[in-house]
Amino acid sequence: MIPVAEARERILSAFSPLPAEVVGLADGLGRVTAEDIVSRLTQPPAAMSAMDGYAVRAADVGTVPATLRRIGEVPAGQSFKGRVGAGETVRIFTGAPLPDGADAVVIQEDTESEGDAVTVLHPVPPDRHVRRAGIDFKAGDVGIPAGRPLTARDIGLAAAMNWPWLRVRRRPRVAILATGDEIILPGEPLGPDQIVSSNAFAIAGLVAACGGVPINLGVAGDTAESLLHFIKGGERADILVTSGGASAGEYDLVRDVLGDRGMELDFYKIAMRPGKPLMFGRLGDVPVLGLPGNPVSSQVCAILFLIPALRRLMGMAIGSEPRRKALLGRSVKRNDQREDYLRATLSVDATGNLIAKPFESQDSSLLTVLARADCLVVRPPFAPPAEAGDSVEILPLGGGVLSF
Numbered sequence: 171m172i173p174v175a176e177a178r179e180r181i182l183s184a185f186s187p188l189p190a191e192v193v194g195l196a197d198g199l200g201r202v203t204a205e206d207i208v209s210r211l212t213q214p215p216a217a218m219s220a221m222d223g224y225a226v227r228a229a230d231v232g233t234v235p236a237t238l239r240r241i242g243e244v245p246a247g248q249s250f251k252g253r254v255g256a257g258e259t260v261r262i263f264t265g266a267p268l269p270d271g272a273d274a275v276v277i278q279e280d281t282e283s284e285g286d287a288v289t290v291l292h293p294v295p296p297d298r299h300v301r302r303a304g305i306d307f308k309a310g311d312v313g314i315p316a317g318r319p320l321t322a323r324d325i326g327l328a329a330a331m332n333w334p335w336l337r338v339r340r341r342p343r344v345a346i347l348a349t350g351d352e353i354i355l356p357g358e359p360l361g362p363d364q365i366v367s368s369n370a371f372a373i374a375g376l377v378a379a380c381g382g383v384p385i386n387l388g389v390a391g392d393t394a395e396s397l398l399h400f401i402k403g404g405e406r407a408d409i410l411v412t413s414g415g416a417s418a419g420e421y422d423l424v425r426d427v428l429g430d431r432g433m434e435l436d437f438y439k440i441a442m443r444p445g446k447p448l449m450f451g452r453l454g455d456v457p458v459l460g461l462p463g464n465p466v467s468s469q470v471c472a473i474l475f476l477i478p479a480l481r482r483l484m485g486m487a488i489g490s491e492p493r494r495k496a497l498l499g500r501s502v503k504r505n506d507q508r509e510d511y512l513r514a515t516l517s518v519d520a521t522g523n524l525i526a527k528p529f530e531s532q533d534s535s536l537l538t539v540l541a542r543a544d545c546l547v548v549r550p551p552f553a554p555p556a557e558a559g560d561s562v563e564i565l566p567l568g569g570g571v572l573s574f
């Protein structure tokens with residue numbers, strides 16, 4: 171059994187960023203930038219009015235009331251051809267360029283006008299209600315760095331920087347194969363002793379949520395023939411993920427069958443609970459991640475190992491997962507040699523502390539517990555017993571809220 175951190179490193183070292191592709195801006199949401207997005211323009215391109223009112227020379231309205239002569243107007247999208255001289259003003263609108271000579275804008279509510287005479291009732295300092303050229307960004311500025319999954323806000327910024335298309339990483343194709351004679355698909359007629367496949371669907375959801383393309387290969391039976399037949403569908407994938415058939419029984423064939431087929435095994439078995447019989451190897455050009463069959467083991471391993479692999483394929487930085495600290499909501503026993511990932515709820519107590527309360531049962535078959543968990547409490551190998559109130563490390567789980 172190798173430690174969790176080593177398994178993660180070995181998996182990561184098998185992946186490098188996928189080639190880039192060009193997508194239309196509107197299709198960029200969630201895609202990962204393959205290069206810095208550099209502005210093609212300066213924004214605003216010139217000094218602009220932030221208000222509807224009058225462009226003035228601040229020096230002219232230091233003492234009020236001050237009556238100025240209106241010499242023209244400038245709506246947004248046009249520019250004033252002349253120059254504002256002493257005692258003069260130009261009617262201006264929000265988003266219009268400030269005329270030469272003016273250095274401030276008086277909002278129209280602070281003026282009275284009669285014919286060409288505009289009386290300013292309140293003084294303004296230079297630059298009041300003026301947005302100077304380039305205060306948002308300048309041509310050549312990096313707006314969005316490479317390796318960032320694009321939010322709706324980023325798309326808006328890229329559009330403002332005048333990009334109709336973007337270079338992003340190709341989405342990783344993840345072939346997912348469930349295994350087991352007892353496994354059927356949701357909705358199929360259910361025979362006695364059969365189990366409905368949840369793993370492949372949960373993994374597919376995770377892949378899609380992370381920006382990958384899940385390819386569901388179906389369910390292989392517990393024979394070499396069946397496995398070999400089904401894995402063919404994974405040939406053009408960026409990674410093949412299997413679920414089940416990973417442990418010690420006579421029907422747990424994945425490692426042996428893929429081995430006979432030429433898979434180079436990198437490692438098998440890690441010091442982790444749930445997820446001990448994790449396997450990683452390479453079949454031809456395709457990395458293979460063999461997840462255990464137990465549903466919680468399968469999903470927790472996908473969170474810990476498949477997500478970082480996808481991030482690397484998409485050229486994203488691989489930091490450590492977003493781990494945080496919380497206080498235990500109940501006591502836990504000493505840990506053995508396997509790093510433990512306990513399913514737990516998160517809440518905030520009356521004094522504002524984050525409380526992680528592990529579920530009483532941590533059996534790796536319990537899908538209800540996993541679905542209701544807000545985080546995983548990480549217990550290092552050989553951690554001593556811990557009491558309610560002790561500080562622990564947690565790995566928050568995403569909760570159905572779209573990131574925008």
Ligand SMILES: Nc1nc2c(c(=O)[nH]1)N[C@H]1C(S)=C(S)[C@@H](COP(=O)(O)OP(=O)(O)OC[C@H]3O[C@@H](n4cnc5c(N)ncnc54)[C@H](O)[C@@H]3O)O[C@H]1N2
Nearest residue numbers: 348365367368369414415416417418422446462463464467
């Ligand atoms: N003698 C030993 N037995 C087991 C060991 C061991 O070290 N020695 N390890 C245990 C651990 S830990 C795990 S985890 C499981 C992993 O088993 P497999 O990967 O071989 O998985 P299966 O036997 O195929 O299935 C286990 C369990 O999960 C259900 N399953 C399988 N696929 C799916 C699916 N797609 N959707 C939902 N549920 C699925 C399957 O019906 C079984 O109940 O092995 C222990 N045994």
Ligand code: MOO
Nearest residue numbers: 444445446467534
């Ligand atoms: O590792 Mo198994 O995943 O303990 O159930």
